[in-house]
Amino acid sequence: xxxxxxxxxxxxxxxxxxxxxxxxxxxxxxxxxxxxxxxxxxxxxxxxxxxxxxxxxxxxxxxxxxxxxxxxxxxxxxxxxxxxxxxxxxxxxxxxxxxxxxxxxxxxxxxxxxxxxxxxxxxxxxxxxxxxxxxxxxxxxxxxxxxxxxxxxxxxxxxxxxxxxxxxxxxxxxxxxxxxxxxxxxxxxxxxxxxxxxxxxxxxxxxxxxxxxxxxxxxxxxxxxxxxxxxxxxxxxxxxxxxxxxxxxxxxxxxxxxxxxxxxxxxxxxxxxxxxxxxxxxxxxxxxxxxxxxxxxxxxxxxxxxxxxxxxxxxxxxxxxxxxxxxxxxxxxxxxxxxxxxxxxxxxxxxxxxxxxxxxxxxxxxxxxxxxxxxxxxxxxxxxxxxxxxxxxxxxxxxxxxxxxxxxxxxxxxxxxxxxxxxxxxxx
Amino acid sequence: xxxxxxxxxxxxxxxxxxxxxxxxxxxxxxxxxxxxxxxxxxxxxxxxxxxxxxxxxxxxxxxxxxxxxxxxxxxxxxxxxxxxxxxxxxxxxxxxxxxxxxxxxxxxxxxxxxxxxxxxxxxxxxxxxxxxxxxxxxxxxxxxxxxxxxxxxxxxxxxxxxxxxxxxxxxxxxxxxxxxxxxxxxxxxxxxxxxxxxxxxxxxxxxxxxxxxxxxxxxxxxxxxxxxxxxxxxxxxxxxxxxxxxxxxxxxxxxxxxxxxxxxxxxxxxxxxxxxxxxxxxxxxxxxxxxxxxxxxxxxxxxxxxxxxxxxxxxxxxxxxxxxxxxxx
Numbered sequence: 001x002x003x004x005x006x007x008x009x010x011x012x013x014x015x016x017x018x019x020x021x022x023x024x025x026x027x028x029x030x031x032x033x034x035x036x037x038x039x040x041x042x043x044x045x046x047x048x049x050x051x052x053x054x055x056x057x058x059x060x061x062x063x064x065x066x067x068x069x070x071x072x073x074x075x076x077x078x079x080x081x082x083x084x085x086x087x088x089x090x091x092x093x094x095x096x097x098x099x100x101x102x103x104x105x106x107x108x109x110x111x112x113x114x115x116x117x118x119x120x121x122x123x124x125x126x127x128x129x130x131x132x133x134x135x136x137x138x139x140x141x142x143x144x145x146x147x148x149x150x151x152x153x154x155x156x157x158x159x160x161x162x163x164x165x166x167x168x169x170x171x172x173x174x175x176x177x178x179x180x181x182x183x184x185x186x187x188x189x190x191x192x193x194x195x196x197x198x199x200x201x202x203x204x205x206x207x208x209x210x211x212x213x214x215x216x217x218x219x220x221x222x223x224x225x226x227x228x229x230x231x232x233x234x235x236x237x238x239x240x241x242x243x244x245x246x247x248x249x250x251x252x253x254x255x256x257x258x259x260x261x262x263x264x265x266x267x268x269x270x271x272x273x274x275x276x277x278x279x280x281x282x283x284x285x286x287x288x289x290x291x292x293x294x295x296x297x298x299x300x301x302x303x304x305x306x307x308x309x310x311x312x313x314x315x316x317x318x319x320x321x322x323x324x325x326x327x328x329x330x331x332x333x334x335x336x337x338x339x340x341x342x343x344x345x346x347x348x349x350x351x352x353x354x355x356x357x358x359x360x361x362x363x364x365x366x367x368x369x370x371x372x373x374x375x376x377x378x379x380x381x382x383x384x385x386x387x388x389x390x391x392x393x394x395x396x397x398x399x400x401x402x403x404x405x406x407x408x409x410x411x412x413x414x415x416x417x418x419x420x421x422x423x424x425x426x427x428x
Numbered sequence: 429x430x431x432x433x434x435x436x437x438x439x440x441x442x443x444x445x446x447x448x449x450x451x452x453x454x455x456x457x458x459x460x461x462x463x464x465x466x467x468x469x470x471x472x473x474x475x476x477x478x479x480x481x482x483x484x485x486x487x488x489x490x491x492x493x494x495x496x497x498x499x500x501x502x503x504x505x506x507x508x509x510x511x512x513x514x515x516x517x518x519x520x521x522x523x524x525x526x527x528x529x530x531x532x533x534x535x536x537x538x539x540x541x542x543x544x545x546x547x548x549x550x551x552x553x554x555x556x557x558x559x560x561x562x563x564x565x566x567x568x569x570x571x572x573x574x575x576x577x578x579x580x581x582x583x584x585x586x587x588x589x590x591x592x593x594x595x596x597x598x599x600x601x602x603x604x605x606x607x608x609x610x611x612x613x614x615x616x617x618x619x620x621x622x623x624x625x626x627x628x629x630x631x632x633x634x635x636x637x638x639x640x641x642x643x644x645x646x647x648x649x650x651x652x653x654x655x656x657x658x659x660x661x662x663x664x665x666x667x668x669x670x671x672x673x674x675x676x677x678x679x680x681x682x683x684x685x686x687x688x689x690x691x692x693x694x695x696x697x698x699x700x701x702x703x704x705x706x707x708x709x710x711x712x713x714x715x716x717x718x719x720x721x722x723x724x725x726x727x728x729x730x731x732x733x734x735x736x737x738x739x740x741x742x743x744x745x746x747x748x749x750x751x752x753x754x755x756x757x
Contacts, residue, residue, distance in 0.1 A: 002537065228521075229517060234510075
């Protein structure tokens with residue numbers, strides 16, 4: 001036990017101390033923060049470049065449409081902004097007013113002007129003249145406001161009271177799909193899809209990343225001949241177990257820190273944006289039960305253990321780093337094939353392909369978490385899937401332990417498959 | 429098991445009828461070896477003779493196909509044995525990016541030494557090998573920052589740090605400069621003085637001859653010579669050799685005596701000094717008497733001891749030399 005702890009301690013301690021770990025642990029959340037915060041922030045910044053107060057509305061409709069839209073646009077989402085200046089003009093005045101505003105726009109005194117005239121009231125089209133490019137979000141907001149105010153005006157002209165017209169015009173629709181969970185809890189299916197997909201990708205990346213670290217660690221020990229010294233003190237299976245557990249610990253620590261960072265960012269998204277002077281809504285975090293977390297961690301650990309064992313076999317039989325890179329192809333292919341079928345599984349998470357893939361141990365650590373995010377997987381499916389995965393992982397670890405002992409001491413040549421099979425059968 | 433009866437507390441290492449086959453060839457064929465406790469034992473032989481295989485089998489790094497091995501009175505596969513053994517492999521290597529202290533601490537911990545004890549021992553050994561002085565402490569350097577010779581010394585410290593009862597060193601002197609080789613030799617002698625058993629393999633005959641209590645010569649997977657160094661030499665039945673240095677002007681007087689084929693087999697002439705291999709049946713006493721009778725002025729008369737190298741050449745033939753054996757080192 002002491003020896004196992006010593007090996008785990010070395011693998012974990014050396015890695016956590018390394019520059020690589022510190023850099024990736026910090027860089028991960030920074031990258032995620034960038035991905036989560038930058039696009040909305042940049043978009044918001046672009047919108048903010050059109051300040052409603054720097055616009056002039058020229059209203060020739062004679063219905064007060066200009067004022068109504070100005071209040072709407074200026075107040076609306078950004079309550080702090082001053083509404084645009086509204087100039088009411090008659091048919092005779094319009095040309096000179098427009099010419100004047102045009103000159104102001106050319107001189108840079110205003111950011112743009114909007115012309116509302118009889119064409120607007122009749123057909124709903126208006127002209128917005130700007131110096132700079134057209135920010136899509138702003139035009140959309142303007143259009144929505146115009147539609148609302150025109151609708152309101154028409155309702156009033158049909159005899160509806162002002163108050164009722166307001167209410168009718170403000171009617172908006174949106175379809176929110178909600179999935180009823182097994183425990184009776186509700187969750188948004190869109191959020192679930194993003195979450196399930198995110199978890200599947202994360203597990204895939206984590207298994208490849210840390211499996212590769214196991215591979216490199218084994219190759220390095222064999223190349224540097226350290227393994228011979230260590231094997232004279234520690235049985236091969238303890239060395240292998242210590243290595244896989246130690247690196248797995250690093251993986252859990254790093255993934256834990258990353259997850260904590262993402263959850264913190266998402267939970268405080270609105271507050272962070274407010275600090276940056278950008279208004280945004282919070283994204284609801286999907287409600288995850290304790291059991292789901294346990295299952296996700298179990299899938300990661302078992303999937304990692306299975307692939308780490310396979311990578312360790314590859315690393316121990318390879319005679320050089322380059323050879324290890326080539327020899328790992330079959331293992332990588334196993335992982336990549338599950339990723340290739342991810343789209344199919346998302347399309348029909350209850351279809352037979354998705355079901356099979358979530359039972360086959362080489363793809364289940366990625367597929368089952370994905371399906372769990374999309375649909376309610378039956379308990380029996382989960383039990384069988386975890387059971388098969390666990391058994392395969394244990395088998396792979398035992399095989400790896402057997403191969404490990406002999407292969408680590410063979411420097412000159414790569415063993416044949418027949419030799420490897422013979423080592424696996426050898427008993428202690 | 430039957431071989432349990434053969435257990436003998438006098439031996440640190442016992443191999444009985446051990447055979448090891450690899451896919452393509454037989455590395456060891458039915459070898460038997462007994463190494464007494466508290467001695468220094470040399471495992472000699474050309475490259476590829478089976479020395480490393482013998483060592484790896486003794487350390488339970490591999491299993492023999494036939495025969496059995498007992499280490500410190502236990503079966504070689506007994507798990508608790510590893511903490512009582514120290515091993516320096518021929519192919520050296522440590523975790524290059526770790527600091528010396530952390531590497532040594534790790535090596536000590538996997539031999540069952542607690543961390544505080546390990547730290548104390550590391551300081552002691554580093555001081556002993558001149559790598560920890562008042563102005564510098566290399567324990568905090570990474571292995572990468574050290575020279576090759578230094579790395580070898582660190583690895584040697586890692587081998588003996590946990591105070592093993594049996595130390596097995598595979599080619600311990602290869603790659604060491606004379607100063608470092610001397611400190612390793614001193615440590616080996618000191619280990620023996622403290623009652624430990626040291627087994628080392630080497631192809632350097634003169635080192636083995638100067639340091640070992642007993643040796644075995646392995647060639648092509650078989651033991652061709654095995655025993656106490658003194659016995660081997662005394663039992664060696666080749667003709668006696670003598671080195672004679674003459675007073676100036678006495679060479680001519682000696683010529684007649686040296687020409688007697690019943691007395692002298694072969695003469696290696698160095699002008700004022702000759703190395704004489706006696707004819708079979710002749711004794712050094714007879715030669716001395718004849719030289720004195722002939723009034724030859726003798727400055728020195730030495731009985732030449734048969735070197736291990738000589739014995740090896742006799743037993744193995746020149747092929748061993750071709751394959752990498754050396755009488756010097």
